[in-house]
Amino acid sequence: MRKIAFLIAVAILIAISVYFFKDKILSFVKGPKPVLVKIIKHFPFTKENSLKEWEEKVLKGKVVYALEQRDPNSYVRASSDNTASALYYKIKLDISNNPVIEWKWRVDEFPKRKFPETLSGKKEEDFAARVYIMFPAAFFTGSKVVEYIWSETIPEGTHGTSGYSKNIKLLVLEKGSSDGEWRFEKRNIYEDYLKLFGKRPKLNIGAIAFMTDADSTKTSASATYDEIKIGYEKKEDAK
Numbered sequence: 001m002r003k004i005a006f007l008i009a010v011a012i013l014i015a016i017s018v019y020f021f022k023d024k025i026l027s028f029v030k031g032p033k034p035v036l037v038k039i040i041k042h043f044p045f046t047k048e049n050s051l052k053e054w055e056e057k058v059l060k061g062k063v064v065y066a067l068e069q070r071d072p073n074s075y076v077r078a079s080s081d082n083t084a085s086a087l088y089y090k091i092k093l094d095i096s097n098n099p100v101i102e103w104k105w106r107v108d109e110f111p112k113r114k115f116p117e118t119l120s121g122k123k124e125e126d127f128a129a130r131v132y133i134m135f136p137a138a139f140f141t142g143s144k145v146v147e148y149i150w151s152e153t154i155p156e157g158t159h160g161t162s163g164y165s166k167n168i169k170l171l172v173l174e175k176g177s178s179d180g181e182w183r184f185e186k187r188n189i190y191e192d193y194l195k196l197f198g199k200r201p202k203l204n205i206g207a208i209a210f211m212t213d214a215d216s217t218k219t220s221a222s223a224t225y226d227e228i229k230i231g232y233e234k235k236e237d238a239k
Contacts (some may be wrong), residue, residue, distance in 0.1 A: 037100050037186075041091055041230040046074050051087070058085040060215040068224070074224035078129075078212035080111075082219065084144060086132070088209035091230065095135075095190055095201045100233040101208065102186045105129050106178050109222040110152040111214040117153045119160035119170045126150065126216045129223035132209040133189055134203065143167060146192055148185070150174040150223070159196055169196035182226070188233060 017094050018161060043050065061083030070076040076087075093099045111126040116185070129150040137143045147167040151158075162168035171192060174183050193201045208230060214221040 014153060028064065037229070038234055039229050040093065040233045041089075041229070043089075045076050045226055045227040049127065051076065054087040056085055056087055057209075060084040060213075063212055070196060073226065075224045077224050078210075078222065080212050080214040080221045082215055083212040084211070084215040086209045086211035088132070088134070088207050091205065092209045093205040093230065093232075095193075095204050097232045099189045099205055100231060101131070101133065101189060102184070102227070102229040103210075103225060104182045104184045104227050105131075105174075105223060105225050106140070106182050107148065107150050107174075107223045108180075108210070109220060111217040111221045113152075113217055113218040117151060119149070119154065119158065119172070120163045122163045124216045125163070126214050126219075126221065128212055128221045129187075129225070130211050131225075132207075132225065133205060134207040134209065135193075135203040136206040137203055141167075142203075144193075144197065144201070145169070146160065146171070146189065148173050150183075165209050171196060 014161050043053070045051075048067065050067060051065060054065075056065070063083050063085045064077075064079040065087055066077055066079075067074055107128040110128045111124070113124050113126075115121075115123050116126075120150075127149050131148040133146040133148075135144040135146075145165075147168060147170045149170050149172045151172045151174070154175060156172055158177050159169065159171045162170065173185055173187075188207065190201060190229075208228070210228075212221050212223045
């Protein structure tokens with residue numbers, strides 16, 4: 001059975017843990033309402049060297065990540081042909097400051113399966129598009145991962161635990177074909193972590209990543225990613 005997606009998460013966490021290893025215990029503040037986002041890093045993917053800021057972790061052949069231009073937009077196209085590799089960017093964000101991630105994406109081809117699609121299964125663990133949030137710890141076994149999924153068949157809002165680690169939680173944001181249309185996502189990472197793990201996060205963010213893979217199914221998959229933004233969500237006191 002393949003476990004490449006799990007190993008991708010492990011490999012990235014190991015790569016960034018040397019830089020980010022301090023835990024911080026938080027207090028959960030109730031009441032504030034989100035108002036606007038203060039952008040810390042923005043990836044518009046408009047320049048030829050846009051992908052040089054990202055590092056690649058390869059575990060089962062390289063996925064082709066390339067800039068594609070369709071006037072007036074440019075974006076990253078990810079094409080997997082029985083391969084699994086992820087692009088990741090190291091960034092340290094204080095979880096207590098209410099971090100937010102935004103992006104838009106589109107799926108053009110889903111992996112072809114022989115078995116029903118699941119979040120926690122160990123068979124055919126491929127997804128056309130996914131975005132990772134990494135929480136490295138001083139000891140690797142304490143690290144956590146939140147993984148946002150675009151599924152072909154699993155309903156939006158479904159969440160589960162990786163079949164390989166209880167420290168990796170998956171949340172389906174989109175289901176089925178996009179009919180060529182972009183889908184926009186904006187996620188409050190603190191709130192998603194709280195929902196998925198059932199407890200307040202104690203670790204800061206150490207990296208973000210995205211991946212398209214089709215190695216477990218030994219087929220192909222394709223998706224596009226654009227306008228990735230990460231920063232903090234400013235809040236005003238509830239009235």
